Amino acid sequence: MAHLLPLRVFLSSQTQETPSKPLKLSKRSNNHKTSISTAKKGLLSPSHKMHKLNLEVSPHRAVSAVRLMRIEFGGAFADLLNEKGKGSGDNEMGYVERTLGFRTRDLDDRDLRLVTDIVGGTIRWRRYLDHLIGSLCHDESMFRSMEPLLLQILRIGFYEIVKLNMPPYAVVDENVKLAKVALRPGAGNMVNGILRKLVLVKENNSLPLPKLEGDSRAQARALATLYSHPVWMVRRWTKYLGQEEAIQLMMWNNSDPSFSLRANAAKGITRDDLVMQLNSLKVPHEVSLHLDDFVRVKIGLQNVIRAGLLKEGLCSVQDESAGLAVSVVDPQPGEDIIDCCAAPGGKTLYMASRLRGKGKVHAIDINKGRLRILKETAKLQKVDGVVDTIHADLRTFAESSPMKSGKVLLDAPCSGLGVLSKRSDLRWNRRLEDMEQLKNLQDELLDAASTLVSSGGVLIYSTCSIDPEENKDRVEAFLVRHPVREQWLFYEPLC
Secondary structure (H helix, E strand, O other): OOEEEEOOOOOOOOOOOOOOOOOOOOOOOOOOOOOOOOOOOOOOOOOOOOOOOOOOOOOOHHHHHHHHHHHHOOOOOOOOOOOOOOOOOOHHHHHHHHHEEEEEEOOOOOHHHHHHHHHHHHHOHHHHHHHHHHHHHHHHHHHHHHOOHHHHHHHHHHHHHOOOOOOHHHHHHHHHHHHHHHHHHHHHHHHHHHHHHHHHHHOOOOOOOOOOOOOOHHHHHHHHHHHEEEEEEEEHHHHHOOOHHHHHHHHHOOOOOOOEEEHHHHHHHHHHHHHHHHHHHOOOOEOOOOOOOEEOOOOOHHHHHOOOOOOOOOEEOOOOHHHHHHHHHHOOOOOOOEEOOOOOOOOHHHHHHHHOOEEOOOOEEEHHHHHHHHHHHHHOOHHHHEEEEHHHHHHHHHHHHHEEEEEEEOOOOOOOOOOOOOOOOOHOOOOHHHHHHHHHHHHHHHHHHHHOOEEEEEEEEEEEEOOOOHHHHHHHHHHOOOOOOOOOOOOOOOO
């Protein structure tokens, strides 16, 4: 008897890093096209002397502005930090120098925290901020034709004043300085005028925000602005959840995310050991309520990275939702397990650590480069002896391979609508059209994964989406395609 366990997770899934690229301003959300060399005449040309040090410009604002442009136009990821320490202050200041033609003073820990807060928050609240900026410009064309760097500086200033409640006139002064140095005096004057308008309307409690009125379409547009999400997401969630729960979900997506660290049992590290390390580093934390190997942290991740805990493989950044999927698999020493869409490998590595050196996790993925990173990380975490990487498209692999397992995990590619708090940029990169393509892919992968399950085995299907069409509906469609000749069990933890 085979069992199908669809796993729906409500925390978050492991985020994926996108390698930083040189900035190419090839597009803008308002269809304004430009490039790094011609991003309006405000950006400094290569003839300007590099390595120029400017001590008047705020470091975190300069770094935030450049990083926001890289995210919107160059494909960089919103998170400043990753496990290998890339995206450090030196790297970020290097981007400022190459983009703007000058450096500021080095970023200290407070600056790095501010960059993380401002970049993540500005991206989350982009629609809301752009509505305010457009409302306070002389006319819509002024906003629509605004050069990219100027727009990012205004977004930063608006976010600092409206959402971070920083001292308004200090925010005005610092962002005016940045605009004048990075662009030109006239740009600084424009920033000054618009930010001062914002300060005035905020003090008078008269921010120009839409009212929640009219028909369902009008209300969806208003909610999309008020809570800064695409209109199609608002309409979809209102349909499935109702307006009140949709609002609660959007508020959660806009909240500051927390992260989880998993103690690496394969290196003999227990959660108590990890807690001792965090205490010594003075990193605030709390233990997971669901998983014995996990610890939650909201701030201080940079201290963990600098201390080398990740580099030495003593722990890894991994969301509890990924751990919950592994807990359903329940790896036992000596078992052979198939991980169908394995990269970047967080679940593979956690399952491997629970095998205690006996058994095998067969990690299948179509991306050769990410599999290579998985192998390197497995070696670092001392689980490479029980990890077997297979570079293949699961759909073709399943047709030709005789491999079978009693436990098969399919963590399918999905919209990521359950991790918008951590992936602040994702909401702006997803389209309604993506959903149909993803559903078709999920169906194909489920069909392929099911052929790898041995008699009496278990297939666990998980996503990092909260959309029923990617979860329950996919399982139901699978059962229609595969008439019940055996008993299939359903498992849907509410976490």
